[in-house]
Amino acid sequence: MTAKNCATNTMQDCLAEAEQRCMQRGARLTDLRRSIFEILLAARKPVKAYDIIECMRDRGQRLTPASIYRTLEFLLGHGLAHRVNALNAYVPCTGPHEEQALLLFVCSGCRGTTEIDDRVLYDAVRSRLAGLGISLRNGCIEIQGICRNCLQA
Template sequence: MKNFDTVSLSFDTNNHDHGRCIHTAMKVADKLCLSRSVRLTPARRRVLELIWESHHPVGAYDVLSKLSQESGKTAPPTVYRALEFLMEQGLIHRIESLNAYVGCAHPAEEHAGLFLICTDCGCAAEVHDEAIDQAIVTKAATLGFRPEQRTLEVRGTCPDCRPNS
């Protein structure tokens, strides 16, 4: 049921308490970095917050321009380094089909996610499904392929954007 909750939150961008959403994400990030003895520096932390400002995947240059607005001239490497760190720590995911980044709702757990991306409102929900994982692993094994990392992005229409039918 937990996954479903996550998804509900993600899709329901107008009605959920997103401030709380961000707050929780940041607390989890703080705790996680502390426990791993890696440094969630102010710059990295701010980038994470900016990404969490919505459930829409955010481009690196969007982050960059916000950063520039609030902290004066900032160069791309600043953002990309922060993104790289956050990805390594599992705090964000990259949406390959959008060249954009989105906060991860449960960074502590190892996971291979599935992103449902609404082409109407632009929101992206990260969900998990054992049956999908299993099917992919099985298929790969059949072919003698050893999977290491994966990208699964589904574009379509989310429940909030769908004319009720």
């Protein structure tokens, strides 16, 4: 796991980092992309596209689902967010890694997620599955369970 974590960084730090990451990759964090990234950061839980539309409406912007999904694709493509397939929702990336090659723990209690950025483990799972004739779609390998907080509650 990586030391850098958006949960402990301020929103401003995360935004500045995202800005920089985009610049390095020759992409631009437009106002819309920045706003949606902000919504993901502020939520602290996986956010569904529909919730983003509501959030943007509260900010006075009416957006179509198509433009939301396009923007989310941008954030995924530039390693700023991850899609949580189990929840059909999105989380901001909390690590410095740029690829989607990571294990993502999803708590079925609080729906919180934790990045397990371990390339060796990821590749091991991937190649073991390949040996069984199963190929993973590109993206996170999701692991569902109960987090420590939920277990104690």
